[in-house]
Amino acid sequence: MPINIPKQLPARERLLEEKIFVMDEERAVKQDIRPLSVLILNLMPEKERTELQLLRLLGNTPLQVNITFMNMATHESKNTSKSHLDTFYETFEDVKNRRFDGMIITGAPIEHLAFEDVNYWDELKDIMNWSKENVTSVLHICWGAQAALYHHYGIGKYKLPAKCFGVYKHNVSNPTIKLARGFNDEFTAPHSRYTAVSIEEIEKDPRLTLLSKSEDAGAFIIISNDEKHIMITGHLEYDATTLAEEYNRDLQKGVEVALPENYFPNDEVTNQPPNSWRSHTHLLFSNWLNYYVYQETPYEWK
Template identity: 50%
Template sequence: MPIRIPDSLPAHAILESENIFVMTEHRAMHQDIRPLNVLILNLMPTKIVTETQLLRKLSNTPLQIHVEFLQTASYTSKHADPSHMAQFYCTFDQIKDRRYDGMIITGAPLDYVPCEKTAYWDEVCEIMEWTKTHVHCTFHLCWGAYAGLYYHYGVEKLDLDRKLFGVFPHEIRKKTSPLFRGFDDIFMAPHSRATDVRLSDVEAIPELEVMAVTEGGSLAIAKTKDSRQFFVTCHTEYDADTLSQEYFRDMEKGLTTVDLPKNYFPNDDPTQPPRVTWRSAGQLLYSNWLNFYVYQSTPYDVEEIH
């Protein structure tokens, strides 16, 4: 079954070219199926790229999914096309009285910025508080994960001396969890962050359980024991060239602290095309989240979410 998005969203043509079934609003209205309502708070400056990456991962499911995009009202992105934002994005005031089956809060380029110093921190806190009663299951991604852990549980985020940059093996701590159905015991996933948390701080929270860690013991995935909130620091939604674009961009800026992304370029040779080793894990992660933690337990009447 397809994802349901506006006909003119730029991701529409890209996904159709990849043989991903995207349903028009008109066709969806004539199906007697209640779609899952998924809201995406997109905090990334590269709006269209992030939209396409997430929609691609949400598409591989037999469920019909109605996706909406949310932007902050307290901060206007300097890199986003205003017409694109006006056409495809809403603000919190416009949707705060509605309820959603699932929500994704994305990452943001905020390494070394304390949460309280973030321009839209108060608004994001209001949205995260609202998710407790208006969203059945929330997926916090990268900076969104650190923001969520800090806001909901007081887990302090830490600055790394060197950015964790590349594609890393991950150990699954909860192998019988439906979240990892179809996974190998070790899975690969990209990271691009100079932020972390102490694993022991997360493990000390009774309401949380650690689901997966990186090869070096850094938190990769945690969730609440009631499965209403997920915190994911790895980027399984990344395209093949996402890390290379970041690497070459930083090299062109003359940054002296740029590391070659690990386990990414064949033979660590940046002249060679990157080899993707995380695509299947990413598809499974998002599909399993939707199927087992949103669809299987959300009320049929979305208004019953609380």
């Protein structure tokens, strides 16, 4: 079934090229069904790239999904045009009186800052507090996951001695948990971050379950026991080339960065990296939408 997005959204043409079923608003209103409403708080600087990555995954399920994009009112985006934001994005003030079946809070390249030093931290706290009563399930990605662990559970982040950068093997602690249904015992996922969260603190917190971890990348998928929050410390939504683009960008900026681990074949940057995580990415998003959003959300919000 399709995702419902604005007809002029630039990502729409790319999604159609990839044969992903997209429906515009004119056709969607004629559908006599109750579509899911998903709010995406896009904190990434290159918002159009993140839009495409997430829409590709949300469009690969049997459910019709209405998408609303939101950005921060207290932060000015320097990498996305004002016209794009004005046309396709809303702010918290616009959506705070609505309810959503699901919500995604993306990562952001600001992990070097203490949470309280982020210029939109107060606004983000308001949004996360609001989500407790107005969203059925929230999926937090990378820095968004660290922010959720800190705000909701008091678990902070710490700086790594070197950037966690590459594609790493992970395992699943309990394959009977709905989010992991269909997962292999071992799977890969990309990471790109300078900070981490404590496995020990997560495992000691009775409100949380550590579903997946990696010997090299640490805690990966954390679920709150009330299933309200799902926190993923890596970037399953990344394309095959995203880590290469980040690596080249850092080199051009003069940033000292090691080659992404387990990524380029034979560690040769001229070799095309394979996407070894795509199937589990689609499975995770499909399981989230089905079991944590669709199965749990009320038909009519009261």
